Amino acid sequence: MMDATVIPPRTDIRSDLRRIADMVSDGARVLDVGCGDGDLLDLLTRVKGVDGRGMELGMDGVRACVSRGLSVIQGDADTDLKEYPSDAFDYVILSQTLQATRDPRGVLLQMLRIGRRVIVSFPNFGYWRVRLALLLTGRMPVTDRLGFQWWETPNIHFCTIADFTALCDDLGGVRVERSAILDHDGRQLTSNAASWWANWSGEQGIFLLRRD
Amino acid sequence: MITPPAPLDSSGAPSSALPGRRMVLGADRPMPLDGGGQLGPFTLAYQTYGTLNADKSNAILVCHALTGDQYVADRHPITGKPGWWEMLVGPGRPVDTDRFFVICSNVIGGCMGSTGPHDVNPATGQPYAIDFPVITIGDMVRAQALLIDALGIDQLFCVIGGSMGGMQVLQWAVAYPERVFAAVPIATAARHSAQNIAFHEVGRQAIMADPEWRDGAYQHAGANPARGLAVARMAAHITYLSEAALHRKFGRNLQSRQAITFGFDADFQVESYLRYQGASFVDRFDANSYLYITRAMDYFDLAAEHGGQLAQAFRVGAKGTPVRFCLASFSSDWLFPTSESRAVVHALNAVAANVSFVEIETDKGHDAFLLDEPEFHQVIRGFISGCADHRGLKRRV
Structure with a gap:
């Protein structure tokens, strides 16, 4: 497989999606779990020429994807990943969805079984604004990225960047091949997820995992 | 241009060649x-x-x-x-x-x-x-x-x-x-x-219970089990709709009358609709074909x-x-x-x-x-x- 090529910046594509796409090799087989309206799949198909599939819980998203020519099924990451055979994909991507699954650890294990590599992006609950909001107001933080009240949020399993790397260690046989810690505007702050600075200043983290 | 040919004759066979x-x-x-x-x-x-x-x-x-x-x-x-x-x-x-x-x-x-x-x-x-x-x-x-x-x-x-x-x-x-x-x-x-097999069986039994079906040999006798085929179609047609769609279309509305008649006429619009569906179906479909094609679906696995x-x-x-x-x-x-x-x-x-x-x-x-x-x-x-x-x-x- 060819090396990953750098994607020219496009203002209309979310910066975290562009960074995820940067991690994917040309022509790879990709499963995007929780693919939404298909923006990432579409980007990967157009720019990286991947053989892309998607799974999305919401029917509106599924219909939007299929209508734009993407191969997407309605499905639930918590229950439907088990249908796929092992090593079926080069990359399995979970973008901004981990925190909304019932069993994040189980979902990660399934993804690592299905794909040779796994890309996960999630909002960092250790971000300083989140920490300060809880510290100063004593209320669950509501930010523009996490714009839900606690009683309505689909995000039921928040974690920090430190929590996530600890989980990866705990899983065993999983190596963090690359990571990118992004600030509020999607700029990369650091690629060293292990530093306290990353967990304090990063609004979201992107991890490229690989089975050892 | 297609000129509509005559409908099926009483034997169920096309009375003139169909276009195409x-x-x-x-x-x-x-x-x-x-x-x-x-x-x-x-x-x-x-x-x-x-x-x-x-x-x-x-x-x-x-x-x-x-x-x-x-x-x-x-x-x-x-x-x-x-x-x-x-x-x-x-x-x-x-x-x-x-x-x-x-x-x-x-x-x-x-x-x-x-x-x-x-x-x-x-x-x-x-x-x-x-x-x-x-x-x-x-x-x-x-x-x-x-x-x-x-x-x-x-x-x-x-x-x-x-x-x-x-x-x-x-x-x-x-x-x-x-x-x-x-x-x-x-x-x-x-x-x-x-x-679904059960519904098909109801349809087939309706056809075969029609005396005009004559053990399938109705064509030889110049007969046509149209009533049985119409009933089969009526039953099947219900399965193609939904309770909500039937309610939206017909509700309990009465057909061309102000009150129920205390009889077995088509008082309700939904009855009239189904009767029409059945009656018009027999003009274009053959009863034995209906038996064969429903059977093909039943056997599909x-x-x-x-x-x-x-x-x-x-x-x-x-x-x-x-x-x-x-x-x-x-x-x-x-x-x-x-x-x-x-x-x-x-x-x-x-x-x-x-x-x-x-x-x-x-x-x-x-x-x-x-x-x-x-x-x-x-x-x-x-x-x-x-x-x-x-x-x-x-x-x-």
């Missing part, structure tokens, strides 16, 4: 049948739309449902109604006849020009009636494959159909994976459910030949099927519910096949696949157009 194309197949070598025995020579009646491109790569086969026929986008020669899928098939439509060459054939066992039980058995000189061999969805598709051969087409760009048409689509993809680029099974299932493992049906050698699938179901369809489509999707996922699946929200029941459902049409357009780009087909022939 015919192909005689299996003349040199009869076609083997799943039930044993063989058929041939036999005729398939079919319609085509659009132009076949130079490398014959833009052909789409449309498979019709139980009571459908080949007039997918033509005015029907008997009823005078628009083609049954004109909303989906035509110039600029999701199945775009400016871009694709569309073929639709009447199934074997049918009564719109393809060989069926109303035709004369060359061995006896009499109509086959119930001596016609029992056919399967596999046999229907085998016959279509012979037609595609005869048209010189190696690979169909797409096979699409709903309900029994969807069963044929699945059968095509499993029997001829190398001959199908994309498959669109709509509102269908990989096997006919017990409930795609996993049966693969040890009951549906995923095995989609395995080609050591790999998953190369066919690209798009399945669609409708939320209020209780005849072929979403769970049936999902079972097919799970089997396709198990072999890592390329599959899309959409459930359309509607209260129109199973019939929704034939009706004005913009979201459904948008999905089909997106999938087919995406596949065509992938296949390298030009926007216009």
